[in-house]
Amino acid sequence: NPVLTSKVLVTIHVLDVNEFPPELAIPYETYVCEGTKVGQVIQIFSAKDEDIPMREHNFSFRSPQEEIKIKNFTIKDFGNNTAGIITLRGGFWRHIQELYHLPVVIKDSGYPVQSSTSTLTIRVCGCDSDGSLLTCNAEAIFLPVGLSTGALIAILLCIVILLVIVVLYMGVRRQKKKETLMTSKEDIRDNVIHYDDEGGGEEDTHAFDISTLRNPKVIKDKLYRRDVKPEVASVPQPLAASQDSEDLQKFIIQRLQAHDSDSSAPPYDSLATYAYEGNSIEAALKQPFVSHLLTHARKHLPKGLIL
Numbered sequence: 431n432p433v434l435t436s437k438v439l440v441t442i443h444v445l446d447v448n449e450f451p452p453e454l455a456i457p458y459e460t461y462v463c464e465g466t467k468v469g470q471v472i473q474i475f476s477a478k479d480e481d482i483p484m485r486e487h488n489f490s491f492r493s494p495q496e497e498i499k500i501k502n503f504t505i506k507d508f509g510n511n512t513a514g515i516i517t518l519r520g521g522f523w524r525h526i527q528e529l530y531h532l533p534v535v536i537k538d539s540g541y542p543v544q545s546s547t548s549t550l551t552i553r554v555c556g557c558d559s560d561g562s563l564l565t566c567n568a569e570a571i572f573l574p575v576g577l578s579t580g581a582l583i584a585i586l587l588c589i590v591i592l593l594v595i596v597v598l599y600m601g602v603r604r605q606k607k608k609e610t611l612m613t614s615k616e617d618i619r620d621n622v623i624h625y626d627d628e629g630g631g632e633e634d635t636h637a638f639d640i641s642t643l644r645n646p647k648v649i650k651d652k653l654y655r656r657d658v659k660p661e662v663a664s665v666p667q668p669l670a671a672s673q674d675s676e677d678l679q680k681f682i683i684q685r686l687q688a689h690d691s692d693s694s695a696p697p698y699d700s701l702a703t704y705a706y707e708g709n710s711i712e713a714a715l716k717q718p719f720v721s722h723l724l725t726h727a728r729k730h731l732p733k734g735l736i737l
Contacts, residue, residue, distance in 0.1 A: 448540025450480040452489055454548050460515060461566060462522050462530075463557035471506075473515040473550070477536045481544075487511060488539035493532075494547065503532045503552065515550065522554045529553055 460473040477489045491513035493505045507513045515532060530552040537545040555566035 446482045448481050448538065448542060448544055451544035451546035452477045452479040452536045452538045453546055458550060460550050461553045461555040461563065462517065463555060463561060464523055465520070466517055466522055467520045468517055470517050471514040472517060474512055476512045479538055481540055483540060490537045492535050494535055502530055505534050515552070524554045524556070527554065
């Protein structure tokens with residue numbers, strides 16, 4: 431019957447199904463100060479849930495059953511969707527252990543109930559007397575006050591560079607001294623060996639460098655080689671002999687000095703003989719210049735040769 435019909439609007443509400451487990455509200459960076467006492471709250475944390483509840487969220491926090499034996503930290507639920515981490519002992523030190531891991535179970539009140547397990551990382555740090563954070567680096571224990579890790583690395587690097595420079599300098603200096611001595615000895619040995627191998631005898635001047643065998647400290651200036659004939663004669667011309675005894679004496683002395691200072695003379699010794707005419711042998715031997723000549727000759731003659 432059309433008279434007995436009516437239209438009614440029906441509102442359908444789509445209810446949210448509790449499908450997402452709760453999780454920590456933010457990534458917490460938890461630390462505990464060295465020397466912390468037992469029972470101190472070191473961190474307060476909360477949770478979040480992506481599900482939309484009919485009423486407000488209600489989270490609960492606890493430690494896992496398998497972690498009951500933990501002797502360092504525990505979880506305390508405050509009942510207002512927050513919980514705290516409480517120390518179970520004191521005496522946390524970075525040089526013993528720097529990091530601790532504390533698992534926490536978070537459960538919501540939806541249907542069906544969802545839960546999750548998160549892990550909080552607790553770092554042992556150095557604090558001042560008020561509990562303010564100073565540093566959490568483990569290497570800071572060994573650093574002086576006010577000196578950062580970068581500064582320490584720079585100082586150590588400079589020290590290493592200085593040590594390397596000193597070692598290289600000493601090595602180069604020692605090697606240079608050794609090479610100088612060895613080079614001199616090797617040159618002499620090489621020249622002597624070449625001289626012997628060539629077999630040219632004393633007249634062979636091309637097989638070796640005689641200057642290597644000489645001591646440079648005793649080499650005098652303006653000396654000529656005795657084994658090479660000079661191109662220009664540097665010996666002054668002697669004076670002509672006169673008839674006088676004094677002139678002849680001066681003449682012979684000048685010739686002796688000229689031969690003694692002549693660097694172009696042959697290497698072997700030579701004997702120059704001068705005769706004075708007009709007197710007997712006895713008179714000639716009594717002359718002063720003749721005595722001087724004989725004395726000079728005896729000094730230069732080989733032993734066993736009688737003059």
